[in-house]
Amino acid sequence: MRKLGLFIVSVFLLATAAQAQTDTAAKLPAADTNVVRTGPSRTIDKIAAIVGSSIILQSDIELQYAQYLVSGQQPPPDFKAVLLQNQLTQKLLAQQAVIDSVQVKDEDVDSEVERRMRSFIQRAGGQERLEQFLGRSVIQYKDEIRPDIKESLVAQRMRAKITEKVNTTPQDVKRFFDLMPKDSLPTFNKEVEVGEIVFNPKMTKEEKQFYKDKSEELRQRVKKGEDFGALARLYSQDPGSAPDGGDLGFNDRNGFVKEFSAVAFKLKAGEISPVFESDFGFHFLQVIERRGEQVHTRHILVVPVTTPAALERAKVTADSLYKVMKADKTADFSTYAAVFSDDKDSKYNGGMMLNAENVQTRTTYIPTDKLDPQIALVIDTMKVGATSTPKLFTDPQTGKKNYKILYLKSVTDAHKANLEQDFAKLKEMAMDDKLNRTVSQWFDKRRKETFIKIDAEYQAYPALQKWVASPASAQVKP
Known part of the structure; x- marks a missing residue:
């Protein structure tokens, strides 16, 4: 956020x-x-x-x-x-x-x-x-x-x-490429297109209750007069806002996840929300000020710790789906990803991962040196068109674990730039130049x-x- x-x-x-x-x-x-x-x-x-x-x-x-x-x-x-x-x-x-x-x-x-x-x-x-x-x-x-x-x-x-x-036409791109000195054409690294079906561990209501209760306990302490900012600095698990007393500043509805926006824009200045859940965990928030279509809020976040049982259930689900896909001779990876994947970014993109360093162009071609090393290690042993068995992955930033089925759609070896393979990249370069x-x-x-x-x-x-x-x-x- x-x-x-x-x-x-x-x-x-x-x-x-x-x-x-x-x-x-x-x-x-x-x-x-x-x-x-x-x-x-x-x-x-x-x-x-x-x-x-x-x-x-x-x-x-x-x-x-x-x-x-x-x-x-x-x-x-x-x-x-x-x-x-x-x-x-x-x-x-x-x-x-x-x-x-x-x-x-x-x-x-x-x-x-x-x-x-x-x-x-x-x-x-x-x-x-x-x-x-x-x-x-x-x-x-x-x-x-x-x-x-x-x-x-x-x-x-x-x-x-x-x-x-300013815009670029195919003729502009060709002209831009033709004017590039042929002895100094850029070299593009090896790239891959990788699909994923993600299985996040899903905790039961009973497993999550402890964390919901902990969030409610903190909320009651605020309601009884303890300083919101001090409690946020001590207990909130949002690393971005906790050092600032949970302060999120002014944001419009697009500045928050939908669950947060739904609560924040119902409250008046000074009001404290009930505990609610989002993909991040359990929150409660306070509206500090309303200004037009923006709201100034602060919050405290409690993040549930995934239980071994929840992780095992994710593995069982991943293994079961993999067996179904292997038995389905007409299996279409994008269809399975759209139905079963828990990753909101890739599931609506045919399961294909996007180049995180070039999100605006929504390119699925990812340089291998920019891949998560865990994923690179798996696909290095795969052939184009192959699907991996479910593997356990750990997010390097959050430490959260999940299972993934990977699909290697294509491999493009390192090469000098050419119009046939690199038109999208050259178009971006031509646009930047213009x-x-x-x-x-x-x-x-x-x-x-x-x-x-x-x-x-x-x-x-x-x-x-x-x-x-x-x-x-x-x-x-x-």
Whole structure:
């Protein structure tokens, strides 16, 4: 139910281009046009760039840089220039969005703020640690990042508008492929198409009662006055929300599983739900605030532990179905998967697994190095068209166990790209190329028409050369 977001910092916007340049010049001492001061000698910030009606402060770049380090990643040497370039592109898009009346709803901004804050808290290891790192409260930080998140969402919508009419035809794909140097055609790894029929252990009502009772006990403790957030941090088994006191932020109906939505949207602000069950386990929730078609909730989740008896029943069911399939000479794997599989993603796709790294294209071709090693080990011994005996699998993320019958539909060996085998991949590459060229052409035009000034510290970076060399920026000395 959770999605992870990227760290974002606030920016400071000025009303119009003319007013922005006038106000900025008025604040800057003659000795240094890029330093903002509060007194004779105290420097509090520096302007990294001016683009149209907006300024980008050095503190914006430094905070993003620090947050990237906290995430555990090692930035490249020119990473601050990359961060500044991202800010410049966002500003241009947002300014054009004002002209084109491209807007986002306040509830969409609120939802994104909450989503990202949950990610920040999870990455930092808790709200207290995040507040220590930021040097301010979460509430303060939400207020600070809201303008930038709104601008980011507006920029995304503006970019979508710029590219909304871009499409690719078969002729475009062929032209794109023909123009690729033949000595540097991409090599695609070995790929397979794998079907699955999944048998999840199903616990009886009696087996699940203990966990339902445990959830009800926690609910009664909340009803009697104990702190919901404290109990969620101690007992909730939702790893995404437990560190934040069970807070799920604002979501619409599509942001939850159906059982959760059905309960959440019936309650008024402040109300606590009865215990209910979903595929995740037993929950109870509290509505914190209603806002239009969105609701701000928090919950406590209790996850039942699968019993050996339930796992054995899943095995018996899998073995029985396998025998039926082997006896059925006209057996169609997709039909059996649609009827018997417990996996909601693959059962309605003919039982075929989707490439998890390319879900949008819904491709069933999966590179073997991206397969679950447990599955790769099984299919490595299978022939195309074969069906495996039921095997026990363990989810590497959740530790949950189930049985699966696997079907190897096809194997494509590693090869150089060609139109016959790789049309779908090449179409995606051609589309990306066309989108990038469309956006690049738009930016080239806008840079020529927009006042841009880059601080001397950044002007030597290759990533910013197009911005530094724009006619509008060239007329201003660093």
